[in-house]
Amino acid sequence: MKGLNHNSKKNQVFIDLSHTIESGLVTYKGLPAPLICDYLSREESRKRYLGGAEFKIEKLEMVGNTGTYLDSPFHRYADGKDLSQLELESLSDIDGVVINVPYFETLEITPQHIIPYNVRNRAVLFHTGWDQFWNTENYYEKNPYLTMESAEYLRDQQAKMVGIDSLNIDNTLRDSRPVHSVLLGANIYIVEHLCNLSSLPQEGFKFCAIPPKLKGVGSFPVRAFAKIPSALPFIPHSISFFI
Numbered sequence: 001m002k003g004l005n006h007n008s009k010k011n012q013v014f015i016d017l018s019h020t021i022e023s024g025l026v027t028y029k030g031l032p033a034p035l036i037c038d039y040l041s042r043e044e045s046r047k048r049y050l051g052g053a054e055f056k057i058e059k060l061e062m063v064g065n066t067g068t069y070l071d072s073p074f075h076r077y078a079d080g081k082d083l084s085q086l087e088l089e090s091l092s093d094i095d096g097v098v099i100n101v102p103y104f105e106t107l108e109i110t111p112q113h114i115i116p117y118n119v120r121n122r123a124v125l126f127h128t129g130w131d132q133f134w135n136t137e138n139y140y141e142k143n144p145y146l147t148m149e150s151a152e153y154l155r156d157q158q159a160k161m162v163g164i165d166s167l168n169i170d171n172t173l174r175d176s177r178p179v180h181s182v183l184l185g186a187n188i189y190i191v192e193h194l195c196n197l198s199s200l201p202q203e204g205f206k207f208c209a210i211p212p213k214l215k216g217v218g219s220f221p222v223r224a225f226a227k228i229p230s231a232l233p234f235i236p237h238s239i240s241f242f243i
């Protein structure tokens with residue numbers, strides 16, 4: 001299964017929930033694609049070092065909102081916490097729950113979809129299946145999103161983090177961004193452009209999404225992943241999701 005890595009030594013299964021970032025990749029229409037090039041090429045470096053040693057140093061030019069990324073409160077609020085101010089315990093080993101809302105049934109995620117689940121103190125990951133359109137024209141069209149009422153419900157239920165495998169957690173056909181405003185206003189961090197959520201069980205996993213410690217930056221790519229104790233019987237929650 002894609003993104004799956006058994007680590008028998010630690011008795012855990014690791015599941016990668018991040019898209020690969022490469023030069024030229026468009027994450028969001030209207031924002032520039034990343035430019036990744038050599039600052040120091042291997043060839044150039046050979047002139048600098050003895051003994052045939054060579055290195056490569058890349059130069060990256062990109063917006064923070066690239067690939068699978070985390071939004072901190074600073075993304076929305078000038079006085080909110082930036083990435084350098086986020087506590088590690090708020091980003092790692094968070095109890096996770098997956099909520100399935102297939103994009104072909106509805107694009108709008110309402111409180112009715114969330115109410116059956118315990119979301120308190122959890123990373124709530126919305127699995128819509130939209131990631132299958134990643135890096136295609138379809139991905140940037142009307143996207144699965146949460147309503148403002150869903151964000152308010154998650155805030156009131158004290159969810160810890162909210163993720164989605166879609167272009168945006170808000171409805172991009174509108175000019176307002178109420179879900180960002182409500183969640184980031186309550187210090188609930190957002191992870192967008194997740195992928196591979198179909199590989200997760202409904203619950204019983206830990207979620208991690210840790211950005212670099214950047215001052216004055218609100219959003220940045222993360223290596224989002226889940227850890228599942230391998231002692232648990234491993235049954236992906238949506239094995240028949242796309243059948």
Ligand SMILES: [Zn+2]
Nearest residue numbers: 071169190192
């Ligand atoms: Zn966002």
